[in-house]
Amino acid sequence: MRPSGRAPDQMRELRFEPAFTKHAEGCCLVSFGDTRVLVTASVEDRVPPFLRGKGQGWVTAEYGMLPRATHTRGNREAAKGKQSGRTQEIQRLIGRSLRAVVDLTKLGERQVIVDCDVIQADGGTRTAAISGAWVALRIAIDKLLAAGSLAADPIISQVAAVSCGIYEGNPVLDLDYIEDSSAHSDGNFVLTGDGNIVEAQLTAEGATFDEESLLRLLRLARMGCDQIFRAQLKAAGQ
Amino acid sequence: MRPSGRAPDQMRELRFEPAFTKHAEGCCLVSFGDTRVLVTASVEDRVPPFLRGKGQGWVTAEYGMLPRATHTRGNREAAKGKQSGRTQEIQRLIGRSLRAVVDLTKLGERQVIVDCDVIQADGGTRTAAISGAWVALRIAIDKLLAAGSLAADPIISQVAAVSCGIYEGNPVLDLDYIEDSSAHSDGNFVLTGDGNIVEAQLTAEGATFDEESLLRLLRLARMGCDQIFRAQLKAAGQ
Amino acid sequence: MRPSGRAPDQMRELRFEPAFTKHAEGCCLVSFGDTRVLVTASVEDRVPPFLRGKGQGWVTAEYGMLPRATHTRGNREAAKGKQSGRTQEIQRLIGRSLRAVVDLTKLGERQVIVDCDVIQADGGTRTAAISGAWVALRIAIDKLLAAGSLAADPIISQVAAVSCGIYEGNPVLDLDYIEDSSAHSDGNFVLTGDGNIVEAQLTAEGATFDEESLLRLLRLARMGCDQIFRAQLKAAGQ
Amino acid sequence: MRPSGRAPDQMRELRFEPAFTKHAEGCCLVSFGDTRVLVTASVEDRVPPFLRGKGQGWVTAEYGMLPRATHTRGNREAAKGKQSGRTQEIQRLIGRSLRAVVDLTKLGERQVIVDCDVIQADGGTRTAAISGAWVALRIAIDKLLAAGSLAADPIISQVAAVSCGIYEGNPVLDLDYIEDSSAHSDGNFVLTGDGNIVEAQLTAEGATFDEESLLRLLRLARMGCDQIFRAQLKAAGQ
Amino acid sequence: MRPSGRAPDQMRELRFEPAFTKHAEGCCLVSFGDTRVLVTASVEDRVPPFLRGKGQGWVTAEYGMLPRATHTRGNREAAKGKQSGRTQEIQRLIGRSLRAVVDLTKLGERQVIVDCDVIQADGGTRTAAISGAWVALRIAIDKLLAAGSLAADPIISQVAAVSCGIYEGNPVLDLDYIEDSSAHSDGNFVLTGDGNIVEAQLTAEGATFDEESLLRLLRLARMGCDQIFRAQLKAAGQ
Amino acid sequence: MRPSGRAPDQMRELRFEPAFTKHAEGCCLVSFGDTRVLVTASVEDRVPPFLRGKGQGWVTAEYGMLPRATHTRGNREAAKGKQSGRTQEIQRLIGRSLRAVVDLTKLGERQVIVDCDVIQADGGTRTAAISGAWVALRIAIDKLLAAGSLAADPIISQVAAVSCGIYEGNPVLDLDYIEDSSAHSDGNFVLTGDGNIVEAQLTAEGATFDEESLLRLLRLARMGCDQIFRAQLKAAGQ
Secondary structure, X not given: OOOOOOOOOOOOOEEEEEOOOOOOOEEEEEEEOOEEEEEEEEEEOOOOHHHOOOOOOEEEEEEEEOOOOOOOOOOOHHHHOOOOHHHHHHHHXXXXXXXXXXXXXXXXXXXXXXXXXXXXXXXXXXXXXXHHHHHHHHHHHHHHHHOOOOOOOOEXXXXXXXXXXXXXXXXXXXXXXXXXXXXXXXXXXXEEXXXXXXXXXXXXXXXXXXXXXXXXXXXXXXXXXXXXXHHHHHHOOO | OOOOOOOOOOOOOEEEEEOOOOOOOEEEEEEEOOEEEEEEEEEEOOOOHHHOXXXXXXXXXXXXXXXXXXXXXXXXXXXHOOOOHHHHHHHHHHHHHHHOOEOOOOOXXXXXXXXXXXXXXXXXXXXXXXXXXXXXXXHHHHHHHXXXXXXXXXXXXXXXXXXXXXXXXXXXXXXXXXXXXXXXXEEEEEEEOOOOEEEEEEEEOOOOEOHHHHHHHHHHHHXXXXXXXXXXXXXXXX | OXXXXXXXXXXXXXXXXXXXXXXXXXXXXXXXXXXXXXXEEEEEOOOOHHHOOOOOOEEEEEEEEOXXXXXXXOOOHHHHOOOOHXXXXXXXXXXXXXXXXXXXXXXXXXXXXXXXXXXEOOOXXXXXXXXXXXXXXXXXXXXXXXXXXXOOOOEOOOEEEEEEEEEOOEEEEOOOHHHHHHOOEEEEEEXXXXXXXXXXXXXXXXXXXXXXXXXXXXXXXHHHHHXXXXXXXXXXXX | OOOOOOOOOOOOOEEEEEOOOOOOOEEEEXXXXXXXXXXXXXXXXXXXXXXXOOOOOEEEEEEEEOOOOOOOOOOOHHHHOOOOHHHHHHHHHHHHHHHOOEOOOOOOOOEEEEEEEEEEXXXXXXXXHHXXXXXXXXXXXXXXXXXXXXXXXOEOOOEEEEEEEEEOOEEEEOOOHHHHHHOOEEEEEEEEOOOOEEEEEEEEOOOOEOHXXXXXXXXHHHHHHHHHHHHHHHHOOO | OOOXXXXXXXXXXXXXXXXXXXXXXXXXXXXXXXXXXXXXXXXXXXOOHHHOOOOOOEEEEEEEEOOOOOOOOOOOHHHHOOOOHHHHHHHHHHHHHHHOOEOXXXXXXXXXXXXXXXXXOOOOHHHHHHHHHHHHHHHHXXXXXXXXXXXXXXXXXXXXXXXXXXXXXXXXXXXXXXXXXXXXXXXXXXXXXXXXXXXXXXXXXXXXXXXHXXXXXXXXHXXXXXXXXXXXXXXXXX | OOXXXXXXXXXXXXXXXXXXXXXXXXXXXXXXXXXXXXXXXXXXXXXOHHHOOOOOOEEEEEEEEOOOOOOOOOOOHHHHOOOOHHHHHHHHHHHHHHHOOEOOOOOOOOEEEEEEEEEEOOOOHHHHHHHHHHHHHHHHHHHHHHOOOOOOOOEOOOEEEEEEEEEOOEEEEOOOHHHHHHOOEEEEEEEEOOOOEXXXXXXXXXXXXXHHHHHHHHHHHHHHHHHHHXXXXXHOOO
């Protein structure tokens, strides 16, 4: 029995609210239950130094958490003067996940910076961020297409992410904070719209897991991502 | 004529949405028109080192702006590794403004940290932050009172803030971004519920101003703050 | 009765010693009583990146305090690895104050960096710094004019600053450290030679103040600045 | 055909040289072909603040790369003033991997800090580091056991790691630098001596991969780790 | 012929102005010609962590240079966020030099922090700093002795420093900036009042030097230090 | 009697192992007894900004110590976010020592960065580093000469370094950690192949020393360096 009463393969309520803020080329407030992440996609007409003059674009991500997004207040990274290892790990994951579904040469010499800021945390902030990031990116790219700034759509496929784990001996989908805190093995799967794996990260701090568990978690992740893919399309007006 | 069509003494639409997030003891999403600031008040049962054992509490504030809260994306302070002078100036102002209306000895050995994070910026983020901070603080203190953790209410008065400036020769209230960018002299007034001045900051980068202008701006500020005071009370359920 | 025995509207002894050091284009050791600030103005033939190619110049300021300028030793900011919020607030104020009286287009593509280093502190370091900065700037600009590097004088007016506050219920001018420590409301006024206001900053951490107090403090500030203006002219050899 | 001429399931030459340096409680210079990592395990009689008084120990890791461990010189992280996201990601992974096979309560209030410094890099530095770290840890723990400082062995199992990837369409084991640079999907597997998974990280920046590929890579990893497990035991004198 | 017209063994004009500022326990503005360093000695009733409870004191130094102490403005170390290698090298040298003539056990559990801030630089700032530091320290210790806070004088001997170098082939004493810039081998000698060597640092970036030169420079240094010793005593009122 | 049983003028066992790693243009693992330093010389086809377009090259050095190179683990400088004063002092010394024997104009617009990383410390890491650095530099330059990239050999002479000190009243050569910890006066001499002095640094924290001691230490240093010079030539294949 999950603390929330959900079935093992049941996602939390999904919400994608595009245009929550007005300045960014793409924006989406994504909610996986009580986990809420504000995602913006900013288009810039320049690329990072290592790509200058190579005729291709770049997609990158930054991640942050408001100090009181969590049960007890965390210190502000800007005040501490550095981003934690966890923050850097997550923002690198988001960036890689997005680049896996973008044809960077079709993007031209442009950079899209996707900012994912956690407004409220209840487990799964990185998977919500990736899933919302695709929506914000899709909206931003659609604006470029509509404006004639892009000749062809650089987005190859959808991308979504969800966490799975073994909670009290049972494989469950989309862990919330209570489950996440006590699960000894869990993972994050990043999948494409056509069913392939972009990233799989499984970690067992307590009990290790075997090959069968890995496959069962992957199967759960597919179910979750299918649901996310549908919600993404609707939110992005496709 | 103001770009927004507002009258010189007309505030933008004010909104205070308490409980926008769930973890903090006090929370309020404050909007001055398109300027939106998420404020949380976190209560901690300890005080900063310089106050330990002195039998009094502390109220302090931190301020941040999401990278794409603005027209063009700003760099993330956590990534740059330091807070700008502007950020520090603003968070010091918010902290002083709140402490001016709190009896710190009645707070006991507790600290309230108020986080003000700008979700969307359109001028006046610091005044919106101060005004919303009072609401978040009021809600957090009310919880402590209701729980019997405080014997007496440490909040002495309301506090609110608003900007005023000379825009195209005319004194106007609550400048938005367009007005703020071209106004050469403007100021921020922080007032208490009983009509006194907590802080007044006037700056003239272009045309300097005289005593009469100062008084006219102060009069506008009073009008604006009166409106804010009423909205604060309603939002805090008083 | 003021601790120093001064009358309420009496400034401390003012001293401007130009050429205290020899390398800078402009230099002035300014004293407001025991508060002593060494100011240098350095002229550089380049502007900050955001102004390149715009055909105008820039004036900016930096502020520091020697570790033992104060009663008890403070930590060296260079050793701590960052400037405090207070330091940044002050140096931003000095820069804005100077720019308010300089026509930057007449300065050409040049930058003047004004360094204000507090040798000894006894209250009012920022107002002494602003007042001395004008003298150092005036001397530096005069050298450029004498050398034919500037076609016209970019300095529009004098600028000076002084603090005022309510000390034991009475409005007083130019607070020293003892007064500053116990005054609950005080402010800094930055005025131009023709009597206008460049900056006004009033703060009440303890008792708030009303409109009448604001005006009385402003009147005191005018009296103080008039005295500073005369001393500046003499020091700058005008 | 692999650039090195190895068979798809062939590891590079493995070497574990214990006692390469003399000060640390445990030490091992590990080589996976030309990738060489110096690992030391330092035992300290104190735990990090968050574990004080909880009657358990801690195992953590730090990772670094000498500036010229690579083909072209990289900047020294100590000179840049911060560790890269990559460095932090790797040292977190090493720490988690070790903790998965240590019973921290049997360790007592002690901390083991494992330093992994890459002397020469040719792909797979993190997997070599984890594999060598177990040897250094084993040696350090054996010293504590021999000295009677520990009542029971806190090490539950061996742990080893190896990378696998799809290189030119074929799944291969233990990628070297050339393979790593052009492989579009690869992963790192951390396995325990009894065949379970501690961590699995798969990444596809270019072509994504399917479930079958994941399983084939896992199978290769098992083959590689079995070889590493035997070499570890021999090096640690078991 | 030296640029200044001085004889090879001639020091620049020496000046020690005690009590240039009023807050520090010991203070001295020292001038070696146009090189001017403000030195303060601050006495604190605590020692650094590594000496707590060991029944002895500590003497340490910090060094800084005002941005425009030099011909062209240098960046402010507090703004850059770190002290240069040169700064750290010099402050470590000053601290060691002072500790060589202080009996730290007689100092009790006290720390004296000596701040040396260069107001104007013209070569030899570190030697002027060391020489002035002794005066500031002497004055601070005399106050402790006069107040009965110290039972016995912890200062064992005087200490002074001077630079020497080979300028255009000739050994010269107390190099100014012009000489320092073109001398290819020069050194700093720190000597005690009884003629012994505390520190000797000789550097040859261009032409190396032989044993005879080393001895001739040492002999010049003795002559210079004798003169400094007399001036120190007079300034410290001995 | 020295703790190691060595004669006063006896060096520890010297070893220079070239090509310990493969990527760098020059490499040498140098051992002075148990002190082992891995030195690499990296050649880059660009110079630092201050030398651009001046038709000359540059040689610089960086120094680091692995956290457990020492008896007790030291904190990693990359994790602390800054290099210590000691580190900076040493790397500046290594750089100056090398530049003293290189004709930078013959190097062309190239930079050689010499990285010295201490693998194991037992006293004298900086002198071992300098001595090994010459070997790595020699090898790197020989490659440039062999490839025809340099017209003439920019290396003017050999350079080597060794420490000397007064241990229990007797002058001894090449101090190990035990001697170094208790010696109150010691020094480092950097000498050229033709017997001249590049750097001499003598420090007396405890007992100061006289002119005769200085000369005796210098004589010991010559004996030590002669031995190092022979070993360097052999290692560099000259």
